[in-house]
Amino acid sequence: MKKLSVIALVGLLTAACTATKELKEQMPAEQLAARLNALVQKGYMFGHQDDPMYGLTWEYVKDSSDVKNVCGDYPAVMGFELGGIEMGEEKSLDSVPFTRITEEVRNHYRRGGIITLSWHPRNPITTIEGGGRAGQKFPEGTAWDVSDSTVVRSVLPGGAQHEKFQVWMQRMAEFLKTLTDDDGKPIPIIYRPWHENTGSWFWWGEKLCTAEEYKALWNMLQDYLTEQGFDNLVWAYSPGMAADLTEEKYLERYPGDDRVTVVGIDGYQWGSREDFMTQLDQNLKMLTEFAQKRGKIAALTECGLKNLSEPDWWTAALKPVVEKYPISYFLVWRNYKEEWFGPSPVKPDAPYFRELYDSENSLFLNDIK
Numbered sequence: 240m241k242k243l244s245v246i247a248l249v250g251l252l253t254a255a256c257t258a259t260k261e262l263k264e265q266m267p268a269e270q271l272a273a274r275l276n277a278l279v280q281k282g283y284m285f286g287h288q289d290d291p292m293y294g295l296t297w298e299y300v301k302d303s304s305d306v307k308n309v310c311g312d313y314p315a316v317m318g319f320e321l322g323g324i325e326m327g328e329e330k331s332l333d334s335v336p337f338t339r340i341t342e343e344v345r346n347h348y349r350r351g352g353i354i355t356l357s358w359h360p361r362n363p364i365t366t367i368e369g370g371g372r373a374g375q376k377f378p379e380g381t382a383w384d385v386s387d388s389t390v391v392r393s394v395l396p397g398g399a400q401h402e403k404f405q406v407w408m409q410r411m412a413e414f415l416k417t418l419t420d421d422d423g424k425p426i427p428i429i430y431r432p433w434h435e436n437t438g439s440w441f442w443w444g445e446k447l448c449t450a451e452e453y454k455a456l457w458n459m460l461q462d463y464l465t466e467q468g469f470d471n472l473v474w475a476y477s478p479g480m481a482a483d484l485t486e487e488k489y490l491e492r493y494p495g496d497d498r499v500t501v502v503g504i505d506g507y508q509w510g511s512r513e514d515f516m517t518q519l520d521q522n523l524k525m526l527t528e529f530a531q532k533r534g535k536i537a538a539l540t541e542c543g544l545k546n547l548s549e550p551d552w553w554t555a556a557l558k559p560v561v562e563k564y565p566i567s568y569f570l571v572w573r574n575y576k577e578e579w580f581g582p583s584p585v586k587p588d589a590p591y592f593r594e595l596y597d598s599e600n601s602l603f604l605n606d607i608k
Contacts, residue, residue, distance in 0.1 A: 271427035282600030286316030286570030480506030503540030543580030
């Protein structure tokens with residue numbers, strides 16, 4: 240029996256070594272995708288935008304986090320925004336220094352966490368230096384400026400803004416090159432551009448470009464960054480949640496299986512809890528079935544309830560739906576002064592969030608190391 244046990248152990252160790260070798264031979268993006276696929280077997284990860292940057296009562300305090308201050312652990316996934324990098328600015332559209340984003344990406348990767356990046360580039364037709372910021376209604380020059388319906392067409396090859404956008408993509412690439420680990424190797428990133436494209440509040444939205452133009456925009460950026468040598472980007476496609484979202488509708492602007500690894504939706508509660516739960520349930524059912532058929536990773540790439548006006552939202556609205564489906568993670572938006580989506584120790588939702596944290600299938604940083 241002992242001999243058989245030793246033989247079995249040697250076999251297991253050999254298989255483990257082989258698997259480790261194969262993983263090391265994969266590109267960084269492939270390694271991250273494999274990790275996401277493995278973690279979804281354990282549960283769903285919690286993510287938070289700009290988590291280490293600021294909270295409801297603090298800004299830029301080393302190692303601080305509203306999430307950690309509530310439950311004692313960091314989010315498994317942290318999101319950061321790159322809008323403004325295209326202008327060569329020092330701070331993002333959320334007024335976060337890009338040097339600080341680089342620092343916090345490295346910190347979270349060093350901890351064992353996962354990073355996702357979004358990009359809301361300015362409107363290249365109407366933008367002006369030092370223009371408006373997000374939060375205003377259709378502010379001039381920002382990603383929310385939908386006053387011109389030809390923007391996507393203008394940045395594609397042959398368009399009047401194509402050369403300008405080439406410069407913008409180069410500035411994006413230069414920043415992405417700063418995201419390296421302690422050995423100087425590229426950090427694997429979930430990269431999620433052109434999101435909520437089925438709405439029309441961004442200049443790449445559904446009513447502002449054709450499906451073919453949207454796909455060409457996606458391909459242009461992806462091809463540019465691929466040609467620049469970025470093998471660390473896991474590309475995520477995430478239109479907005481919609482009533483009765485069908486696979487056919489999801490496919491209208493879908494860039495293709497060869498271009499997407501993470502398939503997601505962005506779903507916020509703007510109306511009643513009942514409507515939110517019904518839509519989210521229907522959307523995640525479609526999404527996870529879509530992902531399983533195509534070998535993709537499903538995620539709720541953005542979600543939240545503004546200012547947690549229903550303190551038990553974590554456990555009474557979100558958790559009952561997301562735990563029904565094999566999603567990789569859900570990410571709630573940032574905590575910032577008058578508008579917040581994550582937990583805070585100074586708000587009444589904190590005990591409900593701790594209940595979510597204690598759930599066996601919710602994954603935070605310590606669960607994924």
